[in-house]
Amino acid sequence: MRTETAPPGLLARLAEIGRDAAGPDAPPHPGPETLYDRHGVLVVRVGDVVVKAHQPDREYGRPLHDRIRLAQTLPRVLLAPLGPPLDIDGRTVTVSPYGEPVDPQEELPWEEGARLLAELHAAPVPADAPSWGRPTRVAKVVSRLGSGPAEDVVRRAFATLPSWIRGEGIEPPAETEHLIHGDWHLGQMVRGPGGRWRLIDIEDLGRGSPAWDLARPAALYSGGVLPPDEWTRFLGAYQQAGGPAVPTQGDPWTALDLPARSLAIQIAATCVLSAGRSERSLDGAEQAMVDACARIGGARRPA
Structure with missing residues (x-):
């Protein structure tokens, strides 16, 4: 078995x-350097630019053009692609400035991530x-998912979700919509x-409920994978920055x-x-997320 790589x-x-995007006056840089090559996605660094061939089994179309234009209006928060997407041999490709990713060996920038999200969520929605x-x-x-005990646990938990998340209905309108990143985690910074932190990967950028941008760390915390002090740092910084996803006082859950x-x-299934x-x-963290699904399935009836 293998993880699908780019052709x-x-x-x-x-x-x-x-090389064309960097231009003839760009300083020399060894490369190209492959930054990511999994699930058909290929990300390559050449000098101070990054070229990304996006996931091949997604339909991007006009919305990606709109997301790029939207990201370009928020330079304090987002490191946007330099121009519209390209079609290269049937693949969607974007070119962006290079940024230094989070170093897992250093203190993780939970507060900076929280403040960026709060600023994005507070931006006017075009x-x-x-x-x-x-x-x-x-x-x-x-x-x-195939068959097996872990797969069954995840499916039972999935059955407790509302029909619109299970793909069987239409999402109810949000009381108030905000701009959200749509797939936030520390790897998106x-x-x-x-030297300013910014968000990248804007394939899901758009209007929605800001709570979904906090969902991944919240899920990892509730599963016992994210340490409580890191969750507290993140959530506290978001609240202090005036983020609208959760109340400043009271129960954020x-x-x-x-x-x-x-x-x-989703994480457990992955x-x-x-x-x-x-x-x-x-492994231990993976099993913890399956165990979280067991708790979800055991505490709630199918929707």
Whole structure:
């Protein structure tokens, strides 16, 4: 079993695009350097630019153009692609400035991430901003599960989610919509020009409920994977920055419960699939997320 990588020849095409984007006056830089090559996604650095071939099984179309234009209006928060997406041999490709990613060996920038999200969530929502549409990914991941005890646990938890998340209905309108990143985690942060932290990967940027941007760390915390002190740092900084996803006082889980449960199920399903592809047992963190699904399935009836 193997993780799908990008097709041969794509690296050379992306490197050529990167050299053209960097320009003849760009300082020399060894490369191209492959930053990411998994699930058909290929990200290549050439000098001070990054060229990304996006996931091949997603339909991007006009909304990605709109997301890029939206990101370019928020330079304090987002490190946006330099221009509209390219079509390279049927693949969607974007070119962006390079930023230094989070170093897991250093103190993690939870507070900086929280403040960036709070600033994004407080930004005005343009009338033509696309919808983020992200919860559908939970159903897609669960649908790929095979058979087995862990798979059954995840499916039972998935059955407790509302029908619109399970792909069987329409998402109810939010009381108040905000701009959200749509897929936030620390891997979506880089130090851009000037050393300021910014968000990257804007494929899901759009209007939606801001609680979904807090869902991944909330899910990891509730599953016992994210240490309580790191969760407290993140949530506290978000509240102090005036983020609208949770109340400044009172129980934040009134807003976070459904997004966190959904992401816990998605993460657990991804872990089970990854272990199956590698023909290995679940590791400790992966098993913890499956155990979280067992608690979800045991505490709630199917929707």
